[in-house]
Amino acid sequence: MLKGLYKSLRRDERGITGLETAIILIAFVVVASVFAYTVLSAGIFSSQKGQEAVYSGLEEAQATMSLKGSMFAYGPGGNVTGVSFCLVNTLEGQAIDLTPGGGNGTTDNVTVISFTDAAQHVADVAWSTLFVGVNNGDVLLEDEEQVIVTVDFTDSDATVAGLDIYDSFIIEVKPVTGACLVLERTLPGRIDPVMDLN
Numbered sequence: 001m002l003k004g005l006y007k008s009l010r011r012d013e014r015g016i017t018g019l020e021t022a023i024i025l026i027a028f029v030v031v032a033s034v035f036a037y038t039v040l041s042a043g044i045f046s047s048q049k050g051q052e053a054v055y056s057g058l059e060e061a062q063a064t065m066s067l068k069g070s071m072f073a074y075g076p077g078g079n080v081t082g083v084s085f086c087l088v089n090t091l092e093g094q095a096i097d098l099t100p101g102g103g104n105g106t107t108d109n110v111t112v113i114s115f116t117d118a119a120q121h122v123a124d125v126a127w128s129t130l131f132v133g134v135n136n137g138d139v140l141l142e143d144e145e146q147v148i149v150t151v152d153f154t155d156s157d158a159t160v161a162g163l164d165i166y167d168s169f170i171i172e173v174k175p176v177t178g179a180c181l182v183l184e185r186t187l188p189g190r191i192d193p194v195m196d197l198n
Helices: 002-012 014-062
Strands: 066-074 080-091 112-117 126-132 144-151 168-174 181-186 195-196
Touching: 080 168, 080 181, 112 144, 181 195
Parallel strands: none
Antiparallel strands: 066 080, 066 195, 080 144, 112 168, 126 144, 168 181
16 A cells, blocks of 8 residues: 555655746746836837937037128129128027138138039139127027028138139038038029129
8 A cells, every 4th residue: 555655655756847837937037027128228229219319310410600691793804703602600509610721721720611612623722711690709609699600712821723714613611510411502504793693
């Protein structure tokens, strides 16, 4: 009888089956928690990178200027000597330093203006500014200010030569922060002393 009881106790593995099930469940919980942590970490990292991209984009946009009105070209004597255009601060962002330089690296320009056409590229042309309307007397383009920028094509260090009728050209205004303002224009069929290139 004892032998039979011993055999029945040996064959009864209900406790061991329950223990194995508990171990398997714990393993599933541990694996699931590891995967959940990985997914949460990746989500937090990607949202943080997205936030940095948004803030960087806002910073770029806030430091950007835009064209207001027309661009004018000047051609006394049949030769185009320069252009002028009015700039404003976009989105009322941070101030943009428009300290004018002498072109071709002769002074420390903070904002650089370049010229490109089919035959040449001048990386740093001479330009000057004239603030019109409301301004506080400095050379920073700030909220509610307007500045007329005159680009001189006849500067002795960086001469822009050979512009003729129907020639296309690009003026790039590159502030130290913010997006580059690209102005592309085509000269009309006759060179006048003053031409509206709108």
